[in-house]
Amino acid sequence: MKDDAFDYVVVGSGSAGAVMAARLSEDADISVLLVEAGRRGRNPMIAMPAAAWINFARPTYNWRLFTVPQPELLGRAIYMAAGKVLGGSSAINTMNYMRGHPMDFDGWGHAGATGWSYSAALPYFKRCESYRSAEYSEFRGYDGPVGTTKARAWGPLQEAFLAAGAETEAGLTDDTNGYRQEGFFTFDQTIADGVRQSTARAYLRPALARPNLRIAVRTQAHGVAIENRRATGVVLAHAGQARTVRARREVIICAGAIRSPQLLMLSGIGPAEHLRGHGITVVLDAPGVGTDLQDHVEIQLTWRCPRPVSHSRYLRPDRAALAGARWLLKGDGIGATTGFEVGAMLRSARNVPVPDTEVYLYPALLDGDRPHLTMHGFGIGMNLNRCKSRGTVRLAMADPTGAPLIDPRYLSEPDDRTFLIDAIEWAREFVDRRPFDGLRGAEIGPGTRDPAEVDRWLRRELIGNWHPAGTCRMGTDARAVTGPDGRVHGIESLRVIDASIMPQVTNANLNAPIMMMAERIADMVCGRALLAPEPVAIYRP
Structure with a gap:
């Protein structure tokens, strides 16, 4: 990686980051750096659906995180899988394609994420998807990047x-x-022609030949460079060497509901007393960072x-x-x-x-x-899928290579x-x-x-379902971290786009709604007109 500056630096290549990098780089005049801590993931075991169980256990493609001991679960530390490879968790999950209930997204709007609703989300769900079915449905997409089929x-x-x-x-x-x-x-599944449809395969593979898209694998973000409350770049480490890459327009964090709040806190954005306790200079006292952790x-x-x-x-x-x-x-x-x-x-x-x-x-x-x-x-x-228990993500140390303290407070x-x-x-x-x-x-x-x-x-x-969300949630109240467009409140040129910004975790698996969110916010970042909402009738008992 020779360049020192890009228009956009995207951290994390999972269900959101791969989508963002692919969509932003469609404009040949925009340069994009996509940063991934893991490998490229060329092993055919990633593409083979039945091998998902192998990938759950392999640290090669998995952060293999653990919660702190959970008092209500007999003091057990609960395992939490998280993808560490191009495609992120979309490259190691069980491939169930589930969008969530329409009222989930209407609820986001009611919770302060203005503009979010099911009718606003539906055209972006459809944009993501290429549904392999002989029957037409107004709810489904048929020419998007991600192939989906019935099991x-x-x-x-x-x-x-x-x-x-x-x-x-x-x-x-x-x-x-x-x-x-x-x-x-x-089940609908992100499988087409017998092959896993991760965001790396569906979004990044067609974009690899673009000269304006650079992908840095085995490269970990250690922090966001901030000057006068404006994000100016990202501190990256590769092969033991650290350097700062500048972002001329924006830094976009897509590291997931565990790593995104960790990266913000390492950058001085978070609960002030917690940051000072780790010797981190406070850039912005943001008490909501790392709070409201939800999981199924x-x-x-x-x-x-x-x-x-x-x-x-x-x-x-x-x-x-x-x-x-x-x-x-x-x-x-x-x-x-x-x-x-x-x-x-x-x-x-x-x-x-x-x-x-x-x-x-x-x-x-x-x-x-x-x-x-x-x-x-x-x-x-x-x-x-509607747990009342809420938890936190906190720093265990100021070292960015260490895992954070994950406390879902199950039960x-x-x-x-x-x-x-x-x-x-x-x-x-x-x-x-x-x-x-x-x-x-x-x-x-x-x-x-x-x-x-x-x-x-x-x-x-009891175990968690590996669907963490809500730790950098959208909203307008004092504890909200981001706005409806993923912008971090109080910091210019910095966004977070992943499950961490969900005001409420959806009533289903997270891969599909995260891709939808990234598609919609990519239009916002690029200044494109949002797709027109599609009001539809839904079943109500």
């Missing part, structure tokens, strides 16, 4: 899940990203399966090798799926306005963080625990339905009906 792998467990779902009050929905989010469905939480109930129909049958080394070879040659077979084929979005009570519960079938048992190789079984995952609000206890009972009743007859063996987890033991099991097994 294809199938079997008796998936059939039983949907058949049991059809018997419930929620019933089935044919498109959870369309008119009706609520119900049981086949997950618990998975498990059962043995008396029939050999779980995904474990594919995982014997010889069969896994054959599946990998087939995927390399044809791009199909079990290697082209993730194991997450069917799920549901449900309301926890009739008076809840939007689905706040995500349910999924995992057609195998887990042995640690990987599928079990020999024992047949299945899991029903229950995700709470610190008693209502979250009550919700999950009820969810456990719902899952049991669901699996007791007739379609699971012949597939439902002994319950493994919790494996007890004793309330005290179930509570202990919950605290021992």
Whole structure:
């Protein structure tokens, strides 16, 4: 990297950063530097959907963060995956394409993010997407960069899940990203022609030949250079050498809900007393930086399966090798799926306005963080998408190479625990339905009906869903960090664009809404007219 100055310096190449760099560099007169701490990620295991489980465990492409010990979870430090590779977490996630409920985005506007609404977001969701379907929907995009398809792998467990779902009050929905989010469905996935559609593949690969786009991998941002409350560049480190690269127009931080607030605090933007405690000169006392950390939480109930129909049958080394070879040659077979084929979005009570519960079938048992190789079984995952518990991200040290202190305060609000206890009972009743007859063996987890033991099991097994958000949230109140365009309040020429600016985490996975946000804010940065809002009717129970 020989140049010392660019018009825009984008930090982080994930679901937001890759989109921003690609869109900004469409103007040949604008120079863009995209900074990524990880590698380029040329390993075919990134492109192969079934290998997602391998990438979760590999530090090569993963920051492998941990929370501080959680008092309500028996003092456990909870693992949190985060992508460290071109494409960020979009290169290692489970590829479920879920936008969230329309009322999520209307709620952002009500929370002070003026201009955000579902009708404003919809045209940008459509711009992102190339939906592979023979049926047209006004909710979907068909010529965008990111290929999406319905999950294809199938079997008796998936059939039983949907058949049991059809018997419930929620019933089935044919498109959870369309008119009706609520119900049981086949997942949409960021997979096309059997290949993962990360933002690196979808957005950066077509832009690589542009002479005005420079990508610096294995390069970590250590801080934002600020003069007179204006961002002027970024301090970067590569191969042990540090240098400052100037940004003539803007610095755009897209490092995610954990690393973005860390980078702001290292740059002197954050809670003043906390910064002084680490010997950092305060540039701007911004008490909201690193606060309001939100995440989805997950618990998975498990059962043995008396029939050999779980995904474990594919995982014997010889069969896994054959599946990998087939995927390399044809791009199909079990290697082209993730194991997450069917799920549901449900309301926890009739008076809840939007689905706040995500349910999924995992057609195998887990042995640690990987599928079990020999024992047949299945899991029903229950995700709470509207946690009341809120946490923080704080500096552990002033050293930018160290991980920050991540404290989601899981289950610190008693209502979250009550919700999950009820969810456990719902899952049991669901699996007791007739379609699971012949597939439902002994319950493994919790494996007890004793309330005290179930509570202990919950605290021992609960994990975060790796969907952190809200730590640099948009708004107009005193604790808001950014405005509706991602600009950092009180600092010129500095934006944050990623899940950290969400006023409220969406009721679904985060990859899709983050790409949408980046598409929309890219138009703002470039001074282009925003796409016209698209008011549409949505299902209301």
